[in-house]
Each structure stands twice: as C-alpha cells, then as structure tokens.
Amino acid sequence: PRCSVGDFECPYARPGDPETCFQPSKLCDGNVDCPGGADEHCPTGCGTPVNKPILSTKTGERIVGGIDARPHSWPWQISMLSNGRHNCGGSIIDHHWVVTAAHCCTSGPSTYKVRVGEHDIVDGQGEVNAWTYDVERVIQHPLYQGREQHDDICLLKTVLPIFFNDDVFPVCLGSGTPPEVGTDCFTTGWGSQRQVISPPRMGEEDEAEVLQKEEDSKQDRVPNILQQVDLKVVDQAECARVYGSHSRPITITPDMICGENPGKDSCQGDSGGPFVCMSRGNSSIWELVGVVSWGYGCASPGIPGVYARTSHFLDWIAETIYND
Template sequence: MLKLATILVTLLVALSSAYPRSSLRVPGGGRIVGGEDATVGQFPYQLSLTMAGSIICGASIISPNLALTAAHCVNRAQPSQVQVIAGRHLRTTPAPNEQIRQVTRIDVHENYNGNTYANDIALLHLSTSTPFVYDDVVGEIALPTREQQTTGDTVVSGWGRLTSGLYPTVLQWVQVPHVSDAQCQQLYPEETILPSMLCAGLIAGGKDSCQGDSGGPQAAVNGGYLAGIVSWGYGCAAPNRPGVYTEVSYFIDWIDAHRN
C-alpha cells in the first residue's frame, strides 16, 4: 500500500509540472484555436506524449530515437512514466500503424525556469533497440541551423482543446504569422520576452495554440524545419496576446550536447 501511495504521489507531481500555468500566463499546453482538421500523415513528426495513460502534451520526432518537447511537460517526471505515440490521427483512437515507444531518458534543460518559462525545452530519449520506423505517417522534422531566424508564417499542430473547450477528435493545425521580439515585448509589458523565445499569432486574435498543445511542434512554412516548441501565452487566441514558443535554433548546441 505504501508503494502504491508513493507511485500516486510521484505521478501527481509529474502531472502538475505539465500544467504550471497561472490564471493569467498559461503554458501553451492548450488548445488549437481557429484551426482545422489535419489529414492522415500530414504531420508525421507529431507525437502524442502520455503519462500514466493520459495525453498531457505534444512532442516532435527529430531522429528515430529522439524527440523534443517543452520542459514544463516533463519536469520532475520519471522516464518510466512517459510514453510517446507516433502515427496517431484521432486523439483517443489507436491507429492501425501507430508506434508507441517508452521514454528511457529525459533531459530537461538545466536552466529551465518554471516561473518565466526560460529554457522551456526537454529532450526525450527512446531505446536505441526500439527506434521509430519511418513510413508514410511517421517521420522526423528537420532542425533549424544554429541561430536561424524565423520570420515567416509557422504551422502549429496538436490535440489541445478547441474554442468550445472540448477536445478534438482529429489532430488539429493552424497557420500563424511570426511576431517580432520587439513587438511581442510591447504586447507583453509585464513579462520578459527572451532571445530564446519566438512569438507567433494574429494581433487581432482568433488563431493560436493553448492548453493541451504544450510541447508540440511549431514548423516554419518556409523551410519546413522545427522553429519552435509550444510554451506559453496569456489566454488562447486573445487579441494582442500572441503565443510564445521556445525558439529551437537557440538551443542547437544544447541539443547536440545531449544526444548521447
């Protein structure tokens, strides 16, 4: 009984780290607002990240045995608690050719700050003996070059809540324009937009990621590389409140240092 209680407490702590949003600033672990249904295989790099059998976040395949997600999704989680699912299209319905893999190691950025969401990035390792097998619905997304600047539109995907507050059946995606760091800082005067963050969204609102999409991919339309990781924002698709993402190009050296 004591062992069971210990396991339950550990899971609760891990799950709470995946939803660290306050009533104002909320981790982009949220909904795709103003998006549309994806087609099967449209985003082969999209992963569903589960803990104790529940979907808590998204992630992105960057190699057959590596994936990137947000630190706030897995901070304090044990690898044995975390699985990733590739090739899934419907949120809770297994696909005939989906691939489920156990996470064997979690590298959370050493300087991750749960209050400011600085360095909100984590690398998930899978067993080298059971890597993802690439096919029509499973594949990796390219990483940007070191310090590559993303200035055009980006595409965000995930299974987070919809505008209605309900979870979607089908994987959702939305295209949002880049917002410069300077403009983003003006729109978030109460926060600090760091060089390692990337902002995107319509100034008028209406399209965004939010709770449930956290850790998921933000892909550059021009280049198709992983520009960002869904991190945080104020509300969902609110006017003058773009989504804030972890800028992957800022962390290329960190990723390379933790590959092995």
C-alpha cells in the same frame, strides 16, 4: 519466444504474425528482422511528409481557430502520454529523440510514453503505423526554472528506436537563421479548442487539470483529431512590448519566438508540440522553428503565443544527443 535482455518486440506486428525479437542496433542494417521489413524502411532526410499537409488558412472551432489536419501530414507530431493519458505534444527529430517543452517533463521516464503515427487519439485503431514507445531518458534544459518560462525545452529519448514510415518521420531542426517577421507557419496538436482570454496557460499540472475537467464534463472542446492552425511570426520587440506592458508583465527572452493570428492559437494540451515553418532555402522542407510553450490565455486579442525558439538550442540539442 520471449525476447532476451537487450532485445525488444518488433513494432507493427499484425495479428497472426510470429513474435519477432529485434536488436536496436540492427535498425537499417540491410537485413530484414521485423514483419513486413519495418526495420528496413529507412527514408533519409527530414521535414518532407509523404502526405502533404493542406495549407489552409481558414478558421474553424479547433486548436483555437484551426482545422482538422490531413491525416498523417505532420508525421513528426507525437502524443506524449503521462500515465497513459495525452498530456503534451512533441516532435520527432531522430530515431531515438523527441523535442517537447520542459514544463511537460516534470517526472521520470516511467511516467511517460511516446505515441507516434496517430491522427485520432481516441479512436485510432485503424491507423496501421501508430505505435507507443517507452521512454528511457527525460532531459530538461538545465537552465529551465519553471514559472520564469525561459529555456522551456526538453528532450525525450525512447528505449527502442522509432521506426520511420509514411506516417512517422522526423522534422528538420533547421539553421540558426530565424524566419522573417510575418512568415506563415503552422502549429499542430490535440489541445483545447476553447478561446481563453485571461488565465495564463503554463505548466503540466495546469494542462492535466484542464483536460480532466473537459473530459469529465463531456464537453467537445478537446479534439480527437489532430488540429492545425496557421500563425504568423511576430516581431520580437513587439512581442516583448505586449508582454512587458501587461498587468502581469513578463520578459520575452532571446530563446523565445512569438506567433499570432487573430482568433487563432495553440492552447492547453498543445504544449511541447511543433511550431513549423517552410525552410527559407527549400519550400518543400519543414523546419521546427519553435516548441509550444506558454502565453496569457489562448487566442487572446492582441496577445501572441510564445514558443521556445529551437535555433537558440541547437548546440544544446546536438551536445545532448552526442553525449548520451
């Protein structure tokens, strides 16, 4: 049957399953409406993957200096599709909400889709919990001003609530207490694996162009498999000194946090993705400390990557979700 207005087809329907219409308000209401009870698999909490990540610090030729992630070990990671192509990353924080970078959010909701539960973004057909959600709202931070880089955060609201399962689960936003300098944290994504020494990495258009060139030339520097890399939190004053003394100086503002590890970094295509650290109060819980934002080059020697500091935006995130 065709779904009526306000109803949607259940995610994760298998071949042969009858089409089932689902009302979003019925998620986790105690009554099974979707095949396999997908709408009633309602784990609580956040930041606790069923498939624990392998916390390797070895170096490979990935994400710049990272390694293949264990499948579905970072279950909040999403691929933000722009006109059907991977453009940016993002992090699930709620059944309806994803955090990404403001510079990834330059168009209206119809341009974007949120792909969840994916490990291989090219050949993920066997990934039973992969699903694509339409976007209802795209909300840039009101103070974001493009090339000035500050307030580089955006919220996406999905039309249908995101169904949680072993491969799809939210990350914790954490508290306002920042991680200590030197803390080992991780960033993940499907971005470029090429070390870039000079040009800045910023802007959705720049990323789309880089990814298009990579694909067109059939180079192997944009991965199919989700990558992870370990980075250490950098002292804010030191990060400000590095960027302030650069030939193209830029100010590191309080809403930013920096991460670095020699030869390792996030890069084009990773923007909007998670920068996560273990909770200071519970090492089994992962908290979203930053959102991949910008930097001069990728893994440029002595130049940290810069992330939107999520603790700075906790009030804005809470107010936006509450008021929507």
